[in-house]
Amino acid sequence: MSYFSDIINGTKTLLTGMRVTGGYFFVNFFTKRDVITQQYPNNIETLEMFDRFKGEVIMLHNENNEHRCDACTLCEKACPNGSIEILGDKAKDPETGKNKRFLVKHIYHLQMCTMCGLCIEACPVNAIDWGQDFHHVEYDRSLLTKVLNKPGSKIMSGIKG
């Protein structure tokens, strides 16, 4: 007896479940709303991310190609996995005549970065920030090592060295 009641119950519950999936199928077929699957976004160029999105670390530059980094290496020390290397040098400041440290290269290894954000939190002059780019696909690992300060850029006036 339970053999037949099992078959009837099984069919009944199966149909209840199929009413859910069938409902979505027909509603989406005619109205195109509540779509569950979607294509991979091909509008990568115009896709807007949330403003706090952590894509990569970038260095902020103003319109005169000046940045705020004074090569204090606090971000290098804060980084848990050595993603940041700072090459700095010392030169005489023409205004004060004292030796002042300046940035040569801010090297950022994106392949090692875990997006923890400790470098950005450690920066005392807000020289680095989050970038929105998420499409980090390269054929070679070494291409992910980036120099964050743009070529020919120099430090903004008014930042202490």
Added chain:
Amino acid sequence: MKEFLTDQLKTQEYFLNMGPQHPATHGVLRLLLKLDGEIVRNVDMDLGYIHRSIEKMCERATYKQIIHLTDRLDYLSAHMNNEAVCLLAEKALNIEVNDRIKIIRTIMDELTRISSHVLWWGVTGMDIGAITTFMYGFRERELINDIFEETCGTRLTMNYNVIGGLRYDIHENFVKRTKDILTHLKKKLPEYDKLLTNNIIFQKRLINIGVISVEDAIAYGLNGPTARGSGVSCDIRKTHPYSAYDMVDFEEAIFTEGDSFARYKVRIKEMWESISIIEQLIDKIPNDEHKVKTKAVIKLPVGDFLQRVEASRGDFGVYVKSNGQKFPERLKFRSPGFANLTALNKMAYGLKIADLVAILSTIDVVVPDIDR
């Protein structure tokens, strides 16, 4: 003919590797099965395929840097793992956090729990043979991940808790989005029942499969929803309340059958409880600072410290032995998945391979959590 077969052909037990790249093992877990035909006689676990020695790495990391490593343990309950380290440091340094931080942390915990259980629901359906559930589970999960992305910046490894508070204040859309997801979930969770829970074929795959008694559950040290399916009351949110869990009224989901279906029902009920917890707190977020000022270099006082939280798979614990320096002398994570996996042999004995897959998915293993 029958006599010939029994005389000439002998049956014997044989070994079969399930994994490390088997899709039903939820990661790189290798199970060495001793089989008699299709009947499981013994299950040996071979771990270590993604061991990253996170505990050792933590001994060379400052307390601020440890937090982002805990995301990589059980990535589906990243927020709870972060919170465990933060609560431990706050307890050791006697930092009092305000109600705003506590309430936001609790809401985030429960959102993480829902998103983890929703993913588990989809994957369990798929392990048993229903592909639709995977798509439906991810539909809800995407909406929750959007909340995380807007407020924390990332979708999976949030890294949102810091020692003494939260990294950022909540986004202005946070409250609205959270309320939207609650109304959405309340509409969609009954659909889950219609589609999968009440289905006789699905129930027959789970009921009386992988039964573990209360005594065995306690003896094996099971925790989380797996133990609560056997009737063990072990919710850290109830027994050792942290953050804002003492401000809310919720029921611990306990079922006493001890089989796979009981574990399934525990998780479905936990989702409803999480919705009710968030509903109680979402309008109560007070205006206050989102972060308490701490020292730049955090040094814990000399001594041993332990903090437990209820992650989505169970009791997650952090133990730190500090010698007063900026690095911990020794750090140990107690992960829920490892303890739950040990009972697999007991649960699966005498069942078929297909039942083993069902048991494995109702235990809800996450291998990075087990291997660390």
